[in-house]
Amino acid sequence: MALRFYNTLTQRLEEFRPLDGETVRMYTCGPTVYHYVHIGNFRTFSFQDVLRRVLRMRGWKLHHVMNITDVDDKIIRNAVAEGKSLKEYTERFTQAFLEDAAKLRLERPEKLVFATEHIPDMVAAIQRLAEKRHTYESEGSTYFRIASFPEYGKLSHTNFSGNVAGARVDVDEYEKADARDFVLWKARKPGEPYWDTPLGAGRPGWHIECSVMAMQYLGETIDLHAGGEDLIFPHHECEIAQSESLTGKPFANTWIHTRFLQVDGEKMSKSKGNFYTVRDLVDGDRVDPLALRYALITVPYGKPLNFTRQTLRDAAQNVDRFRECARLADAAKARGAKGASAGFAESLRQLADEMLEAMCDDLNTSVALAKALGGTSVIFKAGDSMTAEDAPAALAFLDEVQALLGIVRPEHGAVQAPSAPQVDEERIEALIAERAAAKKARDFARADAIRAQLDAEGIELRDTPEGTHWRFKTTP
RNA sequence: GGCGUCGUACCCAAGUGGUUAAGGGAAGGGUCUGCAAAACCCUCAUUCGGCGGUUCGAAUCCGCCCGGCGCCUCCA
Incomplete structure (x- = not known):
């Protein structure tokens, strides 16, 4: 039974094998921790989780690295606004991400890596790119020169020869030589956090972290790289440009991208603000986390998922x-x-x-x-x-x-949803016992009153041959 | 404008050349049950967005048309 994936790079369904025939080295783009991670992100992460499980079940070992982007424009903006350090600000959301992931029963990747812990590595990589003449400097920032990498566009299957007709170009970036060029190192701006490095005071661009960390932990050519469909361009395209310019070798053999989740037929995005987080649903609406996990994987990753209340039900x-x-x-x-x-x-x-x-x-x-x-x-x-x-x-x-x-058992093996509110279990058991006695005495009015009372508290009773079980009602 | 993707019942969705078009939810009927829930049984697309074409044969391939969605910009 062959294991096959749709590879964005070749646009084909291909049989997958790890390069060394034993260990799958995979890198996935994790969250940018500037806010609570929404369920669209978790659709992608849920698929990556299921991917891990399949790979392991096929007998391969896993070496999966996921990055956490803990420095970017939004993080800086929010941290500055709250008067916090970057670390103070991002730690809270990193922690929240890990908690939410646990609720959805997502396995921990073998290694989580943080951008801010790899600044010197990124600087070294940029310096090597500079030696190979793939970069130029402008107003204190360092850019990657796309013209130096003819294969740019091979992942997104975009032909960049001639004008980029209709493409919206950021008018602010007048300092770039070519609209396609992207920043490797951003010059320090007043009032923002920065690192003093041989490249000047500043901070890394977004794309470089993934190239550097992936190659550092997984080698120059990795088996599998995955992320959301929006990352195909420009993020992954830029990763390829940087990495392959550096090594001359293919960066990743298989690229897997997850289609977006939509909510009620509309695109969900942080900027639109129409997003749900795991904690909104699980903690707030008391949705069974396994039901959420189930809902997120009902439609295969290659098709858009329209998430609705009905999906959850x-x-x-x-x-x-x-x-x-x-x-x-x-x-x-x-x-x-x-x-x-x-x-x-x-x-x-x-x-x-x-x-x-x-x-x-x-x-x-x-x-x-x-x-x-x-x-x-x-x-x-x-x-x-x-x-x-x-x-x-x-x-x-x-x-x-x-x-x-991963849809059968919640984290703690409990029958009820892990998000269940604190209740007095002894009292419930006592009421169940009282109801059993009432039933035995054929006092059905009393028995039904107890059922109704608990029901009003959000607790459901189920009579079975082994006795009466109780559980929290979930909302969907 | 470029690249891509999808259109299957009330809803979600599998199937991509050939037996009766998976599966789930909802709905209706029944069995069971003091009640309730669960479960089980039955019903629920002669038809796959539309129109043509290829073929002995198409939801599946080709063409055109209609419609949805996504990326091209921070975004999983």
């Missing part, structure tokens, strides 16, 4: 099926009934195989999720007749879904 329904299945399997194990149901384990085995196969086919999460849900149908059909011999197959299936898609 659909996802929440499906995520619940996995939880219920896990409960059924645990109950079957506890009951200890003998024998194996005909075809049960085999059906699940096959669905699990088909699920992985779908993921290997350019990360087709839609099909993979359909297979995973097919497994829940098999498990539900067995239902209470599931035996103790069947249970391990069911649990193994759920484990595989979890390992590949």
Whole structure:
């Protein structure tokens, strides 16, 4: 079963193999920590997470580096406005990003790297570019001369010969020799943070950090580079120009780009301000984080995802099926009934195989999720007749879904959403016990009153053969 | 203007030359249940934006048209 991805560079579906046949060296562009990261960003990060899982399941080791951009115009503007140092300002949002990522069950990349911790490396790289005559200086800033890199445009498949018709050119940047040239090192501006370096006082341009950190930790040619579709141009194009001018070798073999997430049919962007963050939804609206994760991966990365409240509701329904299945399997194990149901384990085995196969086919999460849900149908059909011999197959299936898609179990293994508010669990258990007693005494009015009371508090009761379970209602 | 992408049921969505067009949600009916929820069963596109063409055969290939969206500017 070949593993295939759509490579932006070649515009083809290609079989993927790491260069050394063993370890996948991948670099992904992480967030710029000037604000809480929105769910559009997290669509991209969720796909990268699922990509990691597939690669690992194929038996490869991972060396994944993700950068955190902790110096840029917006960060500086906001930090200055709040009278904080860069570090003070960015630490808070970096931390928030990591917390949100954990809620969505995103695995930590093997290495997180920060731009501000690599200033001397970037300066050295710019100096080497200067030696190779790829740069020029203007008004204290250093620019990359695009004319020195004929292949510029090969990733975005843009032909830059002649005029860039219709392209909007930043009129402020009159100091550039060519509109396509980009800044490697920005001259210090009054009142802004800066570094004193041989290039002069200033700070790095945006693109150089990724080239430098990727090559420093992963080598001159990496297997896989990924990011959002907006990064194709100019960011990744510039990374290629810098890196390949420096080494003369291909910077990355495979480029994977995620299409944008939209909200209610409209583009979501920080500048428009119509964005949701994980904490808005999970902490604020009490959305099940697994449902959010599910929603973010329902549509494969190559197609735009229109995120709506309905998307979230659909996802929440499906995520619940996995939880219920896990409960059924645990109950079957506890009951200890003998024998194996005909075809049960085999059906699940096959669905699990088909699920992985779908993921290997350019990360087709839609099909993979359909297979995973097919497994829940098999498990539900067995239902209470599931035996103790069947249970391990069911649990193994759920484990595989979890390992590949991460939508079965929340962080702490709890049945209720991790964002659940603090409640007095003893009191709830006492009420459940009281209700059980009322039911036994056929005092259904009292039993229903207890159900209604808890329901009003956002707690749902579910009667099962193993007793009454409770959980928080989620909002979608 | 350049580059790209998509248009499948009420909604989301798979399928990209050949059995009955996956799967999920919603909706309606039924089983089960003191109630509730869940689950299970049944129903839910003779048809894939439109019009032509290629082919024994197309949602799938080609052409034109219509419409959506994205990038080209900070942006995942």
